[in-house]
Amino acid sequence: MSNAATEYTLAELCIVAAAEAFRHDGEVLATGIGVVPRLAASLAMKTFNPDLMMTDSEAYLLSEPNPLGARGDDFVQASETWMGFSRIFDNVWSGRRHAMLGPVQIDRFGQSNTSALGGTYQQPKVMMLGARGFPGNSISHPNSFFVPGHNRKVFVEGECDFVSSIGYNPQRLPKGRALADVDIRLIITDLCVMDFGGANHSMRLLSLHPGITTAQVLENTGFELEVADEVPVTAAPTAEQLAIIAALDPHNQRAYQIKDNPPGDRSGATG
Amino acid sequence: MDKQMTAAQVVAQLSDGMTIGIGGWGPRRKPMALVREILRSDLKDLTLVSYGGADVGMLCAAGKVKKLVFAFVSLDFIPLEPYFRQAREAGELEVMEIDEGMLLLGLRAAAWGIPFIPTEVGLGTDIITRNPQIKLVDSPYDDREWVAMPALKLDAALIHVDRADARGVCQIAGPDHYMDDWYARAADKTFVSCDELVDTEFFRDPAQARLVFWERAVTTGVVPIPGGAHPTSCSPLYGFDVPHFKAYAATAKAGGIGAYFDEYLGASEQEYQQNVGGLEAIRAIALPTY
Numbered sequence: 162m163s164n165a166a167t168e169y170t171l172a173e174l175c176i177v178a179a180a181e182a183f184r185h186d187g188e189v190l191a192t193g194i195g196v197v198p199r200l201a202a203s204l205a206m207k208t209f210n211p212d213l214m215m216t217d218s219e220a221y222l223l224s225e226p227n228p229l230g231a232r233g234d235d236f237v238q239a240s241e242t243w244m245g246f247s248r249i250f251d252n253v254w255s256g257r258r259h260a261m262l263g264p265v266q267i268d269r270f271g272q273s274n275t276s277a278l279g280g281t282y283q284q285p286k287v288m289m290l291g292a293r294g295f296p297g298n299s300i301s302h303p304n305s306f307f308v309p310g311h312n313r314k315v316f317v318e319g320e321c322d323f324v325s326s327i328g329y330n331p332q333r334l335p336k337g338r339a340l341a342d343v344d345i346r347l348i349i350t351d352l353c354v355m356d357f358g359g360a361n362h363s364m365r366l367l368s369l370h371p372g373i374t375t376a377q378v379l380e381n382t383g384f385e386l387e388v389a390d391e392v393p394v395t396a397a398p399t400a401e402q403l404a405i406i407a408a409l410d411p412h413n414q415r416a417y418q419i420k421d422n423p424p425g426d427r428s429g430a431t432g
Numbered sequence: 433m434d435k436q437m438t439a440a441q442v443v444a445q446l447s448d449g450m451t452i453g454i455g456g457w458g459p460r461r462k463p464m465a466l467v468r469e470i471l472r473s474d475l476k477d478l479t480l481v482s483y484g485g486a487d488v489g490m491l492c493a494a495g496k497v498k499k500l501v502f503a504f505v506s507l508d509f510i511p512l513e514p515y516f517r518q519a520r521e522a523g524e525l526e527v528m529e530i531d532e533g534m535l536l537l538g539l540r541a542a543a544w545g546i547p548f549i550p551t552e553v554g555l556g557t558d559i560i561t562r563n564p565q566i567k568l569v570d571s572p573y574d575d576r577e578w579v580a581m582p583a584l585k586l587d588a589a590l591i592h593v594d595r596a597d598a599r600g601v602c603q604i605a606g607p608d609h610y611m612d613d614w615y616a617r618a619a620d621k622t623f624v625s626c627d628e629l630v631d632t633e634f635f636r637d638p639a640q641a642r643l644v645f646w647e648r649a650v651t652t653g654v655v656p657i658p659g660g661a662h663p664t665s666c667s668p669l670y671g672f673d674v675p676h677f678k679a680y681a682a683t684a685k686a687g688g689i690g691a692y693f694d695e696y697l698g699a700s701e702q703e704y705q706q707n708v709g710g711l712e713a714i715r716a717i718a719l720p721t722y
Binding site for chain 2: 217218219220221227230231232243245246247250253254272276277280281282283284285286287288289290291292293294295296297299300301323324325326327328330333334335336337338343
């Protein structure tokens with residue numbers, strides 16, 4: 162890591178860590194919903210996986226990711242085909258897609274919730290979006306998650322209040338299918354990177370962000386994690402990666418994605 | 433055949449308890465003028481099928497909705513639709529919560545006259561456990577189980593388009609026609625409001641005809657209402673009205689839907705448009721950047 166940057170924000174660290182989710186995907190549609198996932202997918206496409214496909218978040222596929230936010234009247238996006246919402250489903254159901262999304266709850270099975278919290282199903286305490294496309298995404302193609310605030314409200318002790326997406330839950334396994342058919346890739350949070358590569362598809366700690374301890378992660382997770390004896394530190398962004406991210410996000414929307422926009426290295430009062 | 437009619441004539445063809453599909457997506461190209469005409473009517477007990485936005489929120493808040501078939505209800509930049517949220521949190525709504533793609537499949541099944549379309553979407557999730565009316569079926573060709581997504585047959589579809597002629601040739605000139613063609617085909621009657629009424633000759637240009645997504649026999653009625661999608665967008669003519677949606681959402685915190693209706697709804701679309709600054713102001717709303 163000779164050219165690792167020393168000054169970077171936590172959001173930038175998460176973008177770089179999340180981009181790794183798309184590294185070996187080949188030619189699939191990379192869908193990052195939200196600023197950090199979108200920048201992660203865009204960074205991957207601009208660097209180590211140029212074969213990725215990406216939409217303009219409206220109705221076209223692009224051969225170059227669009228920068229976020231207002232782009233000026235003379236900006237011409239690099240459209241390559243029409244990709245309206247009905248055609249998105251043709252792509253989703255073919256499996257040639259990897260989405261990175263931010264559900265409100267995730268449980269030990271990797272099931273997630275975007276729909277409702279608390280109360281009863283007929284009368285939830287907090288109604289959110291609804292299941293959206295999560296059921297179809299989760300059974301059709303690989304998915305990753307970004308969680309800007311890693312805590313026990315997100316990583317819940319029991320099952321999600323509403324299961325919007327299929328996970329590695331033997332109780333819910335459809336007839337004729339295997340748990341291995343579910344394909345949840347990386348979970349990037351403000352504390353760490355995880356996956357479901359533990360025993361029996363349990364969640365596993367892959368790396369800790371600089372200055373974060375395993376104990377902090379465990380305290381903020383409502384279920385057990387598989388933790389190796391030595392957990393590596395999440396790789397810092399390179400100067401080149403930071404420059405590409407800055408160009409993709411000229412209005413610095415990334416500064417507003419994690420509470421108080423902390424620095425990427427929290428290993429002490431370095432001022 | 434001249435299919436022109438007024439919004440009031442459309443609503444006169446609807447009745448209590450009907451299943452009504454509403455085209456568009458979230459805050460984008462919703463037939464809001466037709467929705468407003470329902471809000472002014474005494475229609476009730478409706479079942480709505482929608483990729484929902486303020487269409488769903490307003491109709492729920494006005495007590496028009498018995499049941500909602502949905503995958504989401506959102507204003508996008510305001511993620512949680514405030515009045516839909518209130519209706520759900522009050523326990524008022526009967527719901528059929530499904531995946532976005534399942535909704536598409538349900539409309540296709542209805543359009544094609546088949547009882548269901550098999551899919552793996554929904555397996556392993558609460559879509560199945562919370563919707564006992566959605567059955568799982570065995571395949572005659574493999575050993576897996578599949579979701580039998582039932583046809584979502586609509587009594588009526590309401591859609592807003594950029595342009596139409598009086599015979600029901602409808603053009604969606606924005607970048608996406610969403611699932612509107614499937615709403616149109618899934619319905620017994622399809623009522624379309626349009627921003628511009630054009631002569632049939634307009635479509636002789638193949639580039640214009642290419643933007644027509646269903647054939648005119650599918651269209652029951654055409655209602656010329658310039659600006660009729662406001663406060664949602666009708667790209668490329670106008671974007672969605674961010675300040676208006678913010679004001680709408682604010683009434684959910686203080687004042688209630690009554691305050692919103694008092695300030696904006698009016699007794700007619702003319703009054704509504706005066707209350708929101710007029711057609712020129714609507715057409716001047718910038719398109720969103722995604």
